[in-house]
Amino acid sequence: MLVLLPPSEGKASSGRGAPLKPEALSLPGLTSAREAVLTELVELCTGDEDKAREVLGLSEGLRGEVAKNAGLRTAGARPAGEIYTGVLYDALGLASLDTSAKRRAARSLLVFSGLWGAVRVTDRIPSYRCSMGVKLPGLGALGAHWRTPMASVLPEVAGDGLVLDLRSAAYAAAWKPKGEVAGRTASVRVLHAPTRKVVSHFNKATKGRIVRSLLTTGAAPKGPAELVEALRDLGYVVEAEAPAKAGQAWSLDVLVTEVH
Numbered sequence: 001m002l003v004l005l006p007p008s009e010g011k012a013s014s015g016r017g018a019p020l021k022p023e024a025l026s027l028p029g030l031t032s033a034r035e036a037v038l039t040e041l042v043e044l045c046t047g048d049e050d051k052a053r054e055v056l057g058l059s060e061g062l063r064g065e066v067a068k069n070a071g072l073r074t075a076g077a078r079p080a081g082e083i084y085t086g087v088l089y090d091a092l093g094l095a096s097l098d099t100s101a102k103r104r105a106a107r108s109l110l111v112f113s114g115l116w117g118a119v120r121v122t123d124r125i126p127s128y129r130c131s132m133g134v135k136l137p138g139l140g141a142l143g144a145h146w147r148t149p150m151a152s153v154l155p156e157v158a159g160d161g162l163v164l165d166l167r168s169a170a171y172a173a174a175w176k177p178k179g180e181v182a183g184r185t186a187s188v189r190v191l192h193a194p195t196r197k198v199v200s201h202f203n204k205a206t207k208g209r210i211v212r213s214l215l216t217t218g219a220a221p222k223g224p225a226e227l228v229e230a231l232r233d234l235g236y237v238v239e240a241e242a243p244a245k246a247g248q249a250w251s252l253d254v255l256v257t258e259v260h
Helices: 028-046 049-056 062-071 086-091 100-107 140-157 179-183 200-217 224-233
Strands: 002-005 108-114 116-120 161-167 185-192 237-241 250-258
Touching: 002 179, 002 200, 028 049, 028 062, 049 062, 062 108, 086 100, 086 200, 100 108, 116 250, 179 185, 179 237, 185 200, 200 250, 224 237, 224 250
Parallel strands: 002 108, 002 161, 161 185, 185 250
Antiparallel strands: 108 116, 237 250
């Protein structure tokens, strides 16, 4: 099983670890694309601070994020699972998983990123600020920048098992499973049952809890249909829609009554 996650907007501090080693990150086929984004982002944030804030969509209160990006090559690096924080990652609780569940997380979780493309939770990265919606002056829109290298690398990473897609729309745009891979992909929404609407906070929290439940129980669904049954066994209310034709993903709605 491969689980596709969005990053968190807020991130923990880099700490005092050894600096980033881009060549040591997983998915080496993304290395050159990562280097292109990293080089331009550092250059942008080393120059005109106001321009950098405008490009990155940062408020005055987040001015310090520009300096953080300027120092990415020398900042301490920590496992991505410690850098990403926020509602989904709080609910997922990677640090509190037992040893077996942590091993499953290291194998199966893939976090998408405007800067790195995608990383595993064990990859050591510094804290940064660069969403997939950013349009850099030189490279252009990051979603478009990542599509070609992702299309080359991700099908192999997906292997021959289930792909559980929990990404938000901006990050899903960087790689859309196609062909045979799409047929074993399940894209999940979390809906407030009474209103049938997505509510951001519990959408993220429920997705984190779903991943934690799968990791802690050792559930290993082989495809979308088996995932539906596994989630129902775990107590979730799931509505599933199989693809109308080949080359499309399954759509799963998880219905939640309580907003928390």
